[in-house]
Amino acid sequence: MEVVIVQDAEAGGELIAETIANLLRRKPDALLGVATGSTPLPIYQALTAKVRSGALDASGARIAQLDEYVGLPAGHPESYRSVVLREVVEPLGLTEDAFMGPDGAAEDVQAACEAYDLALAQAGGVDLQLLGIGTDGHIGFNEPCSSLASRTRIKTLTRQTREDNARFFDSPDEVPHHVITQGIGTILEARHLVLLATGEGKAEAVAQTVEGPVAAVVPASALQLHPHATVVVDEAAASKLKLAEYFRATYASKPDWQGI
Numbered sequence: 001m002e003v004v005i006v007q008d009a010e011a012g013g014e015l016i017a018e019t020i021a022n023l024l025r026r027k028p029d030a031l032l033g034v035a036t037g038s039t040p041l042p043i044y045q046a047l048t049a050k051v052r053s054g055a056l057d058a059s060g061a062r063i064a065q066l067d068e069y070v071g072l073p074a075g076h077p078e079s080y081r082s083v084v085l086r087e088v089v090e091p092l093g094l095t096e097d098a099f100m101g102p103d104g105a106a107e108d109v110q111a112a113c114e115a116y117d118l119a120l121a122q123a124g125g126v127d128l129q130l131l132g133i134g135t136d137g138h139i140g141f142n143e144p145c146s147s148l149a150s151r152t153r154i155k156t157l158t159r160q161t162r163e164d165n166a167r168f169f170d171s172p173d174e175v176p177h178h179v180i181t182q183g184i185g186t187i188l189e190a191r192h193l194v195l196l197a198t199g200e201g202k203a204e205a206v207a208q209t210v211e212g213p214v215a216a217v218v219p220a221s222a223l224q225l226h227p228h229a230t231v232v233v234d235e236a237a238a239s240k241l242k243l244a245e246y247f248r249a250t251y252a253s254k255p256d257w258q259g260i
């Protein structure tokens with residue numbers, strides 16, 4: 001696992017956007033797994049700026065969703081499908097044809113989950129999966145004690161996660177209790193995992209993810225099992241890392257061309 005400490009969220013967004021841009025220059029039809037929440041927005045803004053300035057042609061990119069609420073009415077502005085279309089697909093000048101996600105309104109949720117895992121595999125697998133992290137260490141919506149081998153499936157949100165996400169809804173009661181999420185085993189199949197965490201509220205979860213044992217109670221710690229995982233954190237989110245100085249020195253000594 002590589003840990004990169006950046007000054008702030010904007011610098012993290014720029015670094016990861018450049019990584020994605022380099023991937024798309026090598027592989028124009030790369031499949032990008034995208035996360036929702038507030039944290040990745042600087043990545044999408046930086047990537048959009050590159051496309052609009054002509055520095056990047058993202059017209060061949062394909063976008064895959066990480067997770068979804070169950071039970072929101074079709075077209076709800078806070079369904080993750082709506083969020084990804086609004087924050088990623090449209091700004092990059094892509095159409096819905098370039099987008100894939102699980103069906104949160106399916107009658108048979110389990111079948112929809114299995115269909116999504118199959119669709120990801122048939123699309124050639126995710127090239128780069130962006131991840132945020134919940135305050136409880138979740139990735140996607142894999143709450144604590146999710147199996148590290150889990151596949152895409154339905155999960156029940158913890159009270160903490162529903163409270164954390166209530167800011168996106170008119171009332172806390174509107175936050176769904178159930179979600180579909182790529183499983184941890186599914187996420188680990190992506191070729192490169194890039195987790196961005198910013199702000200002091202994520203410092204404890206980051207410390208446990210990076211320096212704690214691999215444990216289902218901290219789902220993000222599963223990144224330690226992946227051969228190419230990068231954790232990008234701002235100074236605030238890095239504030240509880242015992243090895244921060246080592247991570248800084250390691251990254252500073254890395255040749256530019258290596259990227260993340």
Ligand SMILES: N[C@@H]1[C@@H](O)[C@H](O)[C@@H](COP(=O)(O)O)O[C@@H]1O
Nearest residue numbers: 035037038039132133134140141
């Ligand atoms: N399912 C999403 C996660 O993918 C995201 O990482 C997390 C953190 O969100 P934020 O970046 O807003 O803190 O929120 C939700 O639970």
